[in-house]
Structure formats: C-alpha cells, structure tokens
Amino acid sequence: GIQVEQSPPDLILQEGANSTLRCNFSDSVNNLQWFHQNPWGQLINLFYIPSGTKQNGRLSATTVATERYSLLYISSSQTTDSGVYFCAVDNTGTASKLTFGTGTRLQVTL
Amino acid sequence: NAGVTQTPKFQVLKTGQSMTLQCAQDMNHEYMSWYRQDPGMGLRLIHYSVGAGITDQGEVPNGYNVSRSTTEDFPLRLLSAAPSQTSVYFCASSYGHYNEQFFGPGTRLTVL
Numbered sequence: 296g297i298q299v300e301q302s303p304p305d306l307i308l309q310e311g312a313n314s315t316l317r318c319n320f321s322d323s324v325n326n327l328q329w330f331h332q333n334p335w336g337q338l339i340n341l342f343y344i345p346s347g348t349k350q351n352g353r354l355s356a357t358t359v360a361t362e363r364y365s366l367l368y369i370s371s372s373q374t375t376d377s378g379v380y381f382c383a384v385d386n387t388g389t390a391s392k393l394t395f396g397t398g399t400r401l402q403v404t405l
Numbered sequence: 406n407a408g409v410t411q412t413p414k415f416q417v418l419k420t421g422q423s424m425t426l427q428c429a430q431d432m433n434h435e436y437m438s439w440y441r442q443d444p445g446m447g448l449r450l451i452h453y454s455v456g457a458g459i460t461d462q463g464e465v466p467n468g469y470n471v472s473r474s475t476t477e478d479f480p481l482r483l484l485s486a487a488p489s490q491t492s493v494y495f496c497a498s499s500y501g502h503y504n505e506q507f508f509g510p511g512t513r514l515t516v517l
Contacts, residue, residue, distance in 0.1 A: 296464070338495065383448075393438075
C-alpha cells in the first residue's frame with residue numbers, strides 16, 4: 296500500500312514563530328487531507344488538498360502531486376496550535392480509505 | 406447538526422467480552438469509516454462503508470465486524486475482546502469520493 300512519511304516528528308516553537316510541516320507519499324494520490332488533533336484528542340479537518348494551494352487564516356497548504364509531497368505552513372503560531380498534525384492520503388478513489396502518516400507533534404510555548 | 410457522534414466515550418472490558426461501539430452522523434454522508442489510533446501512531450483503517458448495505462475491510466479488520474443498515478449509523482462490533490484491541494477508536498464520515506472527512510470525538514477502549 297501507499298506509504299506516508301511526515302517530518303519533522305516533533306517541533307517546539309515560541310509563540311509568533313512560523314513553521315513548515317512536510318508530508319511525503321510513495322504513490323500518486325487523488326485525495327490528501329491535513330488534520331489537527333488537539334490535546335483533547337479531537338481530530339479537526341484543516342484542508343482537503345490533493346493538488347494546488349489553499350489558505351485559511353494563518354494556515355496554508357500546498358500539494359505538489361507530481362513530486363509526491365505536501366506542505367503545511369503555520370504562520371504566527373499560537374499556543375492553541377499545539378497538538379499533532381496528520382497528513383492522510385488515498386489513491387483508490389474511495390474517500391473512506393485514508394492512509395495516515397505518523398504525524399508531527401507541535402508544541403507552541405509562550 | 407451534531408456532526409459525527411460516538412458512544413460511549415470510555416469503556417473497560419474484560420478479555421473475551423463483546424461490545425458494540427456506536428457511530429452516527431446527521432450530515433447525510435454516504436461514506437463512513439472506523440479507525441483505531443494506538444500511542445505514537447497515526448490512524449489505521451479497520452472497516453469502511455460507501456453506502457447503506459455496503460461494507461469492506463480496511464488495513465486491520467481482524468476481530469471486528471460492521472454493518473450499515475442505514476445511512477446514518479455505522480456500528481463497530483468487537484466479538485471477543487483482546488488486550489491488543491486496547492486503543493482509541495474513531496468514526497469518520499464524508500460526503501463523497503473527493504471530499505473532506507469529518508471525525509467523531511472517539512471512544513477510548515481498554516481491554517483487561
């Protein structure tokens with residue numbers, strides 16, 4: 296099956312700093328999503344982005360499908376951004392069958 | 406809309422017991438899935454459904470059964486619980502092939 300690698304595994308930032316999280320995948324995909332798991336365990340969908348660039352407030356994402364990677368940018372980080380960020384992909388055309396990476400754990404300190 | 410709901414939030418079972426984890430969504434989504442999350446790992450797909458009456462296995466289906474009699478509900482059954490099934494279980498739904506998935510709050514299951 297498709298492999299998903301995320302880097303870095305852990306990241307500590309001071310509030311106000313910017314960061315870039317990376318997701319590499321081993322095969323072409325037709326579905327790629329970024330999720331944030333907050334410290335209470337809730338998974339929140341950030342972006343559906345199989346290709347191109349999207350922005351939502353301080354967060355933006357870019358997927359370069361031909362080179363098999365996606366980037367999540369967090370600008371002016373806040374303590375509420377802490378948690379684990381997951382990239383998940385599908386290459387079967389079935390939205391229910393996402394394959395997840397192991398995540399990037401982000402801690403934003405004051 | 407309540408979104409995706411899961412019950413119970415927490416459950417402790419003894420080895421060999423059976424139970425059903427409930428999942429419901431009120432968004433009229435065709436696609437529903439069950440994942441498990443183990444410490445330090447991403448989520449792994451257990452079973453999924455692309456519509457009422459249609460289910461299929463994911464990456465780690467052994468020890469679990471599902472059914473989908475309605476669009477709204479997608480219960481996950483543990484037939485004979487084992488300690489290896491200690492995990493956090495998430496249910497998710499999406500509108501179609503190329504749409505974002507929405508997750509429920511999860512059920513934390515411990516098997517002694």
